[in-house]
């Protein structure tokens with residue numbers, strides 16, 4: 335999974351990247367500006383000290399005036415105390431608001447991640463996202479707290495200091511300022527090289543985080559297969575790579591520090607020699623030379639610090655780029671189809687059917703409600719159907735025109751190669767209102783993909799899906815997802831109590847609803863847990879068995895009594911007996927629910943009203959289990975033990 339965007343091209347500008355932080359900084363700008371002003375005053379105060387020294391040397395020291403020397407010392411002490419107090423005040427000003435900026439950015443990132451489409455999460459490694467929300471945001475906060483202020487403060491201090499130096503003795507001043515040009519050149523070169531290394535290091539931290547996360551989540555597999563050595567080797571290789579990058583960064587930093595510290599030092603040496611000659615010649619007072627050199631030394635820290643301030647700024651710029659890589663990704667859009675989604679030639683199927691429009695029962699759809707043969711291979715314009723199934727099939731005919739419909743649905747994964755066949759070529763299927771339809775197909779035939787289209791986890795490439803006549807692409811997602819509930823084969827539980835996990839399926843569900851949902855899912859085991867429904871289930875529900883987790887996930891799906899229920903083989907870990915109980919309870923409680931259930935086992939299929947066979951990206955046949963078993967060779971093979979054995983193998 336490649337998630338390491340290269341943001342180090344020649345057009346990349348650290349300043350432009352950092353300017354993107356402005357919306358977050360804006361609310362605290364007053365404090366930041368005040369802090370910068372306070373720090374500038376404090377820093378410039380240090381430049382007054384050499385002037386006091388000059389006054390002392392040329393005045394009280396030369397006149398042997400002890401009282402004057404004490405007075406000078408008192409001035410120096412006062413200046414030092416005020417400088418320290420001002421720097422302390424600056425820190426107090428920025429600490430709290432910057433923690434707020436970091437928290438706001440983190441909250442935005444999390445909110446955005448929740449709204450990004452599943453296709454985005456398919457592409458991005460979780461460690462890369464995690465490192466953006468932690469390390470990168472910390473780097474941004476450090477930049478706002480330190481380099482942002484001190485690049486300004488030190489810049490002003492250096493300019494004021496240079497002015498003082500030139501005013502005191504302009505020839506010596508020019509000697510000191512001579513290194514500016516080579517320093518600027520060296521710093522510019524450093525910036526370019528350091529920024530690419532900083533980006534590489536931060537991306538590598540993301541890769542490392544991914545490995546750690548996968549190793550923790552997959553600890554059972556790693557231990558079970560004795561893969562801890564290879565996993566450790568993979569980790570070592572990545573951390574070696576990161577170490578290498580950090581060493582390159584350290585070398586670059588050492589280089590720039592060397593230049594920044596040595597060149598001004600040489601200039602100060604030259605100025606000292608020249609100044610001493612001038613004092614000896616009598617063209618310069620000793621006090622002026624002392625003041626000149628003290629000013630030059632006072633400017634050393636602001637100049638020396640430029641190296642790491644620029645390095646920190648580069649790291650913050652790459653952290654900002656990485657943050658906005660995610661924030662710029664387009665979130666799920668409401669309304670009709672996103673960009674790049676091809677529409678069906680001729681406007682797709684079911685044209686002319688407006689949202690909300692109901693079809694007459696069995697009317698005009700060619701569903702074959704009265705067809706002699708229930709097992710039919712559908713044409714793109716005619717959804718297959720079968721005679722009313724036993725059990726729930728005796729429901730009122732009104733359900734036949736409503737329910738869940740797939741009309742000419744075609745789907746290709748957004749990140750699939752151009753030439754790849756779409757996973758779903760033409761899906762035409764009508765699940766009548768209140769009906770349970772089992773979806774059967776070979777491994778990799780696209781069953782999970784088909785179910786994911788119903789709650790719009792992915793957008794159809796073309797064609798349309800309607801619920802009770804309403805095109806789901808035109809429905810607000812929030813509304814759609816209150817109508818549809820899902821349960822997956824791989825049940826995900828969150829670090830919360832059993833009750834809270836179930837309640838995630840329906841906001842505001844009461845105890846009674848939770849109890850009923852647990853009953854439907856045959857999750858009576860909850861009563862035997864140490865704290866019943868209040869029992870905390872660990873991360874991913876690791877403390878429960880697979881079947882127990884599946885049942886809680888199912889309870890979560892049914893707690894809100896959804897109009898539409900999509901179950902992606904959610905009972906695979908249950909024994910046949912429990913599965914039958916669950917299905918029977920589902921039928922009883924969810925009388926009005928229209929359900930699409932991915933099934934692999936005859937036991938699951940038998941409990942559905944009808945079965946749809948997915949093959950070659952199309953619905954190849956629809957009918958009852960027995961009808962398909964009799965009339966469709968592929969279905970018979972799929973349901974046979976031979977297929978199960980092959981699958982297991």
Ligand SMILES: Nc1ncnc2c1ncn2[C@@H]1O[C@H](COP(=O)(O)OP(=O)(O)OP(=O)(O)O)[C@@H](O)[C@H]1O
Nearest residue numbers: 456747750757775776777778779780781782783784
């Ligand atoms: N996120 C994805 N991006 C690209 N291709 C995918 C993605 N998820 C699945 N596929 C591909 O889509 C095809 C259908 O996968 P899907 O999971 O829908 O099959 P399935 O019928 O549910 O299989 P199974 O019965 O084994 O669960 C497979 O070829 C798979 O490789």
